[in-house]
Amino acid sequence: xxxxxxxxxxxxxxxxxxxxxxxxxxxxxxxxxxxxxxxxxxxxxxxxxxxxxxxxxxxxxxxxxxxxxxxxxxxxxxxxxxxxxxxxxxxxxxxxxxxxxxxxxxxxxxxxxxxxxxxxxxxxxxxxxxxxxxxxxxxxxxxxxxxxxxxxxxxxxxxxxxxxxxxxxxxxxxxxxxxxxxxxxxxxxxxxxxxxxxxxxxxxxxxxxxxxxxxxxxxxxxxxxxxxxxxxxxxxxxxxxxxxxxxxxxxxxxxxxxxxxx
Amino acid sequence: xxxxxxxxxxxxxxxxxxxxxxxxxxxxxxxxxxxxxxxxxxxxxxxxxxxxxxxxxxxxxxxxxxxxxxxxxxxxxxxxxxxxxxxxxxxxxxxxxxxxxxxxxxxxxxxxxxxxxxxxxxxxxxxxxxxxxxxxxxxxxxxxxxxxxxxxxxxxxxxxxxxxxxxxxxxxxxxxxxxxxxxxxxxxxxxxxxxxxxxxxxxxxxxxxxxxxxxxxxxxxxxxxxxxxx
Numbered sequence: 001x002x003x004x005x006x007x008x009x010x011x012x013x014x015x016x017x018x019x020x021x022x023x024x025x026x027x028x029x030x031x032x033x034x035x036x037x038x039x040x041x042x043x044x045x046x047x048x049x050x051x052x053x054x055x056x057x058x059x060x061x062x063x064x065x066x067x068x069x070x071x072x073x074x075x076x077x078x079x080x081x082x083x084x085x086x087x088x089x090x091x092x093x094x095x096x097x098x099x100x101x102x103x104x105x106x107x108x109x110x111x112x113x114x115x116x117x118x119x120x121x122x123x124x125x126x127x128x129x130x131x132x133x134x135x136x137x138x139x140x141x142x143x144x145x146x147x148x149x150x151x152x153x154x155x156x157x158x159x160x161x162x163x164x165x166x167x168x169x170x171x172x173x174x175x176x177x178x179x180x181x182x183x184x185x186x187x188x189x190x191x192x193x194x195x196x197x198x199x200x201x202x203x204x205x206x207x208x209x210x211x212x213x214x215x216x217x218x219x220x221x222x223x224x225x226x227x228x229x230x231x232x233x234x235x236x237x238x239x240x241x242x243x244x245x246x247x248x249x250x251x252x253x254x255x256x257x258x259x260x261x262x
Numbered sequence: 263x264x265x266x267x268x269x270x271x272x273x274x275x276x277x278x279x280x281x282x283x284x285x286x287x288x289x290x291x292x293x294x295x296x297x298x299x300x301x302x303x304x305x306x307x308x309x310x311x312x313x314x315x316x317x318x319x320x321x322x323x324x325x326x327x328x329x330x331x332x333x334x335x336x337x338x339x340x341x342x343x344x345x346x347x348x349x350x351x352x353x354x355x356x357x358x359x360x361x362x363x364x365x366x367x368x369x370x371x372x373x374x375x376x377x378x379x380x381x382x383x384x385x386x387x388x389x390x391x392x393x394x395x396x397x398x399x400x401x402x403x404x405x406x407x408x409x410x411x412x413x414x415x416x417x418x419x420x421x422x423x424x425x426x427x428x429x430x431x432x433x434x435x436x437x438x439x440x441x442x443x444x445x446x447x448x449x450x451x452x453x454x455x456x457x458x459x460x461x462x463x464x465x466x467x468x469x470x471x472x473x474x475x476x477x478x479x480x481x482x483x484x485x486x487x488x489x490x491x492x
Contacts (some may be wrong), residue, residue, distance in 0.1 A: 161344035170361040
């Protein structure tokens with residue numbers, strides 16, 4: 001039996017059908033949205049000053065929150081991967097809280113925290129509630145949880161042995177991590193940044209509750225979709241949605257292509 | 263000299279008890295024992311990568327039990343070489359000297375000297391993923407020797423190699439150990455390796471250690487490949 005014929009069994013054909021149907025459904029979702037409107041209408045919608053502000057704010061806040069998420073994810077991911085300490089399993093589970101909490105609840109928790117004494121003291125230095133900084137913080141809370149999970153997996157897959165050798169050659173633990181492990185983890189760091197960035201781009205619930213949906217102030221792309229839908233401008237909502245789909249696809253492709261080259 | 267004095271180690275049900283032995287200066291010692299008996303743990307204790315529950319580690323005339331790995335003056339070659347994934351061969355061998363902030367020309371000269379000695383001079387600009395198993399171990403050996411350590415610790419450095427390469431590298435190890443007048447401790451469960459290399463042989467069994475007579479060996483590679491000493 002040739003190699004090709006070996007795959008033509010009911011078992012593999014069944015699996016291919018399931019995968020094909022799911023992929024067809026995803027393509028149909030995007031195709032129907034994309035063909036609902038015209039290029040001219042999309043172009044006009046994206047030229048509106050509110051939408052242009054929303055695009056720039058999304059790009060800037062997503063980049064800021066993803067960088068902050070990476071700064072947190074590298075040390076915490078390393079700690080979870082290499083550290084041996086009591087209650088490690090509890091810490092590991094606790095770091096997943098932002099992933100499992102309903103997004104609106106994350107926003108509400110942020111809002112309530114900044115009404116406490118500690119929160120008000122922080123707000124005297126950097127105001128978060130209903131500000132752009134609040135947008136970044138809301139994106140960071142969710143994105144960081146995904147970035148930490150990614151970095152933990154990255155360090156789990158990197159042998160600790162080169163680090164041990166570096167220490168016998170004269171490094172402290174910190175130097176060994178900095179000089180040997182982090183350069184080897186750069187592909188994973190890029191993936192963690194990208195995942196946090198993409199996750200932040202789609203964040204809506206916590207931003208709506210904590211930072212508000214004020215036009216030309218705290219309006220990011222998901223907020224724009226919400227506002228445009230609520231006032232009945234479906235074409236504008238579709239235009240922004242398609243832009244977000246395009247950005248998500250760019251991130252997906254970049255992670256695959258650049259990740260392999262790094 | 264490498265001296266372990268009443269070393270004890272325990273994790274879960276696994277334990278090492280009262281482990282003591284001495285490798286005299288300039289000798290090539292082989293530590294044998296079954297897989298999982300604690301040989302690697304012992305070498306990691308000597309490296310300073312694990313802290314014993316009790317006992318002392320002495321290297322040369324210094325008690326290094328509580329010193330960090332960086333201060334022990336050792337060279338360490340793990341089983342798979344554990345080369346740094348993003349470093350070229352040149353950077354791997356020069357790493358210890360770069361850490362010691364030696365002048366660039368001194369580092370370059372030492373790298374070339376070791377690369378010639380170990381037969382990897384033509385590989386200096388390659389990354390680890392472009393090296394064979396034998397080349398990796400040669401580079402790992404050069405990296406360990408660069409800062410002129412007094413002690414060389416080898417954790418099954420030949421186990422992942424085919425027979426011919428194993429014999430070549432065994433000859434190289436013995437020659438390098440002699441020429442650098444270095445005290446070596448080599449972990450293996452191969453009697454052939456032990457016969458080819460050892461001046462002194464220790465056996466670790468049931469958490470305890472005993473010295474066994476070193477079988478006469480030929481380390482020029484001519485007869486060592488099939489030698490299986492009892």
